[in-house]
Amino acid sequence: MSIKRIIVPIETADGGRAALKAAAIVAAKTGAGVEALHIRQRPQIPATEPYAFGATVSNEFLIGLEQAAVEKAAVLKRMFDETAKGAATMRWVEREGVAPFDVGAAARVADLVVFGRTASADSHREAANLEETLFQSGRPVLLAPPDAFGVFPRRILFAWNGSREAARAMAAASSFFARAEAVGVVTFGAAAGVPGPDDAAKTLRLHGVTTEIISRDKDDRDADGFLDLAREWRADLGVMGAYSHARWRQIVLGGFTRGMLAQTALPVLMAH
Template sequence: MSYKTILVHADGTPQAEQRIRLAAQVALAHDAHLVGAAMTGLSRHTLPDGSIAAVGTPFPFDLRLLHDRADAALSQFTDCASRLGVPSIEARRVDDAADDGLILQSPYADLLVLSQADPHDHSNSLPARLPQTVMFHSARAVLLVPYAGRFEKIGKQVLVGWNGSASAARAVTAALPMLKRAAAVTVAASPQTGSHGRQTDVPGAELARYLFRHGVDVTLVAQDDDRRAGEALLDLAAASGADLLVMGGYGHQRLHEWLLGGATRTVLREMTLPVLMAH
């Protein structure tokens, strides 16, 4: 597997340039096509009065303001990606809500790049929920960039959070192109149980063998306290100088809200480095 199409959210926010720079770095490293997607923010089915329009019904008002805003975000994307030397780029304007637009495009990319929600924004707005909504519904893994800070490199020193779950396995698979290029990969493994409820001999040992067959050497580190797994992963990332964290994202939907697992909630709220996460 290799990355051939990277999809980055272009929205013109203060976090957009850092997000685009990181997406461009991944595209350059893997000779991938880079798509910048700007959604107008208007659902393709919803009318201004909140009613639902039939598919194909034209909107009865002027969309120029929304289109102008999306086009400005795409101009920022094109300028940034071109300046960084990405040879294959595409600016894509989509008349849709941000979450639906990204989710609908996700099957046609190898990786999605979004930004972490600002933890100081206590509103219940869609942007605050966008990372988790896209992660749980996307066909692909997401690379989340912290809302603050500057990240000049990614994928040289990688930390993998491993608990044997299906979501963790999907995250590792999605990260394989970067793991193969990494100078060092550390697996922080927590105890897990086998199919009959028996604990496996050495947490993470089977994953290490799997990755070795893909040409990836790893260092195993035991992670015992699963109750604070998110904090422990971020602490280990800081101590080891990791520039990328790979982990599964756990949660389930109750009514219209996602109930997040403890580690997922902590990392989404407190991340200090880019995180590749899959559900």
């Protein structure tokens, strides 16, 4: 299916602004509508002693949390209004819930989910929303740095390793591939027992995509190696499967996905 519904989870002003600008560019090219989604965090009741004083403290604490959530939502809504500038294709959606779980659930009906990535606005909850969406929504995620997504992507670098995650990313990026001037299918070392880059490129070419196969040594198989190649190839979008290896392994030992989530230079479309 083509991209017709874009959801942009909003958790911080800087990240939300970057995501909305990227979503607007994609929407202008694809005719999609954009929903800016903010989950106003429902206060969680803390454990207290079974005394009147404890109950009073808990009630005051909850009221304070509710007020803080309302104030935060108001700040983010103002940012949305300033960024959207009355665009008919963009609307604000706000509801009470529990992030990141409600973010991942809401994203399941989107054709594309867009997150912003800024060096200064990398909150724990924003990162949690991103990973929950990757793992629980089943939908593709576009990660957009603030100054790197100025136009709809023309040169796309696709990391292919033969995994099911890479296959899902290839399908998820079809609307981007179809509009690209060139797509580079890059592989870092040969993988046995799975389709190689030739097969992936063949599928893209059957869909009319101008494709180039790029081979790199397996020692370059990390985020830095991919980003170096992206600069060399003048790519303006990366496409990849996310967490082809276990998430715990990437958290402990580091990995391609973790490195790409941390960087702020290249827009990346991911699928898990």
